[in-house]
Amino acid sequence: MHLDADLDLRLERHLSAPPHAVWRAWTEADLLMRWFAPKPVRTEEATIEPRPGGRFYTRMVMPDGQEIAGDGCILAAEPDRRLVFTDALGPGWRPAAAPFMTAIVTMEPDGDGTAYRAVVLHADRAAREKHEDMGFAQGWGAAADQLEQVAATL
Secondary structure: OOOOOOOEEEEEEEEOOOHHHHHHHHHOHHHHHHHOOOOOOEEEEEEEOOOOOOEEEEEEEOOOOOEEEEEEEEEEEEOOOEEEEEOOEOHHHOEOOOOOOEEEEEEEEEOOEEEEEEEEEOOOHHHHHHHHHOOHHHHHHHHHHHHHHHHOOO
């Protein structure tokens, strides 16, 4: 996949858990809620339907009580390999009012763990910069650490 530095953000890690455990942590709502938001932010609600057209919904609560909900659509779901979702569409392929991003998450066997990669695509430079300024590297990095901890227990 070609990355565009003006539009895309990327995170790559080696996780100590195998791909099937990382997949479960991404696609089972009760597990996703344990790691998806970087602490002290909490994911209070999640709906994950890991199939094309399925729903990807999370509701996070900030330390000050502010809530942030994200509703989107699964574009691709390849167990233990790849999950692609977007907020440009809602469940059942319905167009969204204010799209922001598409995420491509891949997991490949790597020794005793997983080569984990998250690429986030944006429609324009302003959206990418907004996401970067929101703390993409720190937030998605902390969430990846938490993902590894949850997946390691599976």
